[in-house]
Amino acid sequence: MKKIAVCYKWVLNDGDIRVNDKTRDLDFEKSKPQINEYDRNGLAVGVQLKEASGAELIGITCGVDTEPSAKDALSRGPDMVYYLNDPALAQADSAASSKVLAGMVRSLGDVDVVLCSECSSDDFAQQVGPRLGALLGYPVISYVSAVKLEGDALVMDRKLEEGTESVKVKAPVVVVVSPDVCEAPIPSVKQILGAKKKPANAMDLAGAGLGPDAVKPMVTVQSVKAPLTSRKAVNLLGDGESVADAVAKLVKQLSTDGLL
């Protein structure tokens, strides 16, 4: 096993997104981009496989302005990062993202294992990993909760509704990991400083062997609105009130609603 690619998405921190009460639009002003939390587990698995196999670990991402992601990604273990920016990717759906990532993987050449995580914290579509495998013509193992290297094969457990399915597959393969596959350690100061010395390479569509059609979404967004049925978010702890006052109001409300 020589080369492992790990895909990650540079997404807005959803914890800091607010809703504009009047327009029901999302307010992203306070929200900063970060590495999709699910992908941090993918990166951690990449490090484990790199240590077990001695393979080169390459982080790859695509989006609009992903260069700043490289340093964070590199602090999590990859030897280098390739990022691909294109303005059209602002509207990227799972189809576009997977086509671009497939082009990037192909251009890296002879990638044995492609790691993805099961979803991103924005769309939760759970499509990119399996789509990527299909486009590359690699077997796809999704919902992976355990991975181990065994000779030139990977031995994995998949967690499905009915139970666990254990599989064995030879490279090349796309592995889509679930969050419980392993912990994603917070990078140490040494790792953060070390990240600056590792290469972050820009790639463009041509470099990934792609034309402009690859970034065209197949799904066109018409509107994004916070639902009107959104909850009232009533603060029961008024100014100068005690916790006991707030609890009294809650108990009264829940009793009225027949919930206590």
Added chain:
Amino acid sequence: MSDIWIIAENTLWARTLAAAAAALGKGGKITAFVHGDEAAAKDAIAHGASEAFYLPLPADAPWEAYTPALVDKAKAEKPALILLSTSRRCRDVAARMAALLDAPCFSDGKNIALADGGVTANTLLYGGLAVKTSVAKGATVLVTIGAKDFDHGAPDASRSGKIDTLPLSAAGVSVTGRKPREAQSVDLGAAAKVVSVGRGVSKESDLDTVRALAKSMGAEVACSRPIAEFFKWMPEECYIGISGQQIKPQLYLAIGISGQAQHYFGIRDSKTIVSINKDKECLMNQQADYYIPADWEETVAELAKAIHK
């Protein structure tokens, strides 16, 4: 009138999807592909499918190994819409089929409408913080839909249709073992009230306080992802979220949960959500019906006292 395919991982899903297909296809042909045996195919026909293919679980390959055969057939027949269940294997099949057909795919689509201009559907963004309305055009559009989104009708045993199966392709993956899920100690999906704990609760022994409160309320206890997966204070089957349980109780009481999108996804259909979190601005408070921005220990103690009265 449009021809619609349904691909389901079990009989119940197949019934749901057949009802959805009947509503959307307006009399078009409904072709069902169901995990299981001939009986599963017959059940799909009794519930509205025009023809049904049964796809038994292969002994040594994942069920997803039917994907190439499904793709070949879809290329030949060009159904306007393919509806799949939101179970894990079907999500995987949906995404792979979409890539191989170069087709759009909605995950967890709601309010699906089929018109000449394409397929319109709503999907959730940031775990339900917003709803995205999109339109997809293509010879075939795929949508995964939730089990509870459509009610299925009564079976009609007099219905008949072609029953067949599909060939399996070599998957390049060997299944070396299968272990059924251990019996669940709680059925969170059926609970009317759920009390749930998150990282705001600082030590494992705090769970006893929460369990006592839940007991006095007649509620089951659940948790956020880190409590089950990282701290391992509760079994994995107890965590709520996109990769855990998705529930819709009458009352969801969140204690010390920040309300990340992946968590909110699992509770968005709850009737009433109450949050106790000292961080007033946290998403859980902002997405709750009622919240108390205070120390959870003090609040739970007061709540226990009030309920005791």
